[in-house]
Amino acid sequence: MATRNSSGSGAKNKIVAMLKADHKKVKQALKDFEKIDPEEDPQACQALVEQTLAEIEVHAELEEQLFYPAARGAIDDEELIDEAEVEHMTAKVLIGQLKGMGPEDEKYAATFKVLGEYLKHHIEEEEGEMFRKLSQSGAEWDTVLEEMQTQREQLMQEKGLPAESAEAEVEAEGSRSRATGAAVRTGARSGGEARPQAASRASKSSSRKQ
Numbered sequence: 001m002a003t004r005n006s007s008g009s010g011a012k013n014k015i016v017a018m019l020k021a022d023h024k025k026v027k028q029a030l031k032d033f034e035k036i037d038p039e040e041d042p043q044a045c046q047a048l049v050e051q052t053l054a055e056i057e058v059h060a061e062l063e064e065q066l067f068y069p070a071a072r073g074a075i076d077d078e079e080l081i082d083e084a085e086v087e088h089m090t091a092k093v094l095i096g097q098l099k100g101m102g103p104e105d106e107k108y109a110a111t112f113k114v115l116g117e118y119l120k121h122h123i124e125e126e127e128g129e130m131f132r133k134l135s136q137s138g139a140e141w142d143t144v145l146e147e148m149q150t151q152r153e154q155l156m157q158e159k160g161l162p163a164e165s166a167e168a169e170v171e172a173e174g175s176r177s178r179a180t181g182a183a184v185r186t187g188a189r190s191g192g193e194a195r196p197q198a199a200s201r202a203s204k205s206s207s208r209k210q
């Protein structure tokens with residue numbers, strides 16, 4: 001317990017850094033998406049969308065289950081949390097629509113872009129307002145950080161996302177072409193246990209050609 005107390009101020013900063021790194025990844029994915037033509041390369045398009053949606057879902061769940069409840073105790077503007085929760089619900093409608101579509105759908109790219117625009121706005125509010133207003137006190141940040149890290153690993157495994165070794169991974173990821181990375185990862189995972197949802201959807205669209 002004593003060690004936890006001594007690292008209390010760092011825990012909140014680490015949580016914010018983790019969430020910001022996720023935001024950066026989403027924004028990078030949106031930029032990468034612009035470079036893909038869904039008609040020319042539907043597989044890369046789908047791989048990027050599916051990986052990004054899985055990452056967004058992990059992030060959203062961590063915020064909803066652990067971060068927002070903690071933040072409520074550490075902020076004097078609880079409306080910000082209410083708004084963020086409503087925005088998550090709205091984003092999930094678009095995510096649900098995308099999950100029921102494939103790159104052959106006329107509105108696939110448009111839906112992903114609209115989701116992206118919506119998320120950019122949401123991210124701006126989180127980073128520009130919510131994160132800044134969080135106080136050091138009012139939440140057990142050490143415990144929240146531990147829970148977020150544990151749950152993050154579990155969720156990523158469930159969704160078949162590659163494990164993150166360290167923060168360096170996040171940095172490296174941003175500068176790499178995610179479209180290529182996603183396509184390679186999907187292809188390399190044919191016989192594996194990971195990514196059950198994405199794999200089944202990918203085979204749905206590719207089975208038509210066989």
Ligand SMILES: [Fe+2]
Pocket residue numbers: 019023059063123126
């Ligand atoms: Fe966020």
Ligand SMILES: [Fe+2]
Pocket residue numbers: 060063084088122126
């Ligand atoms: Fe959020």
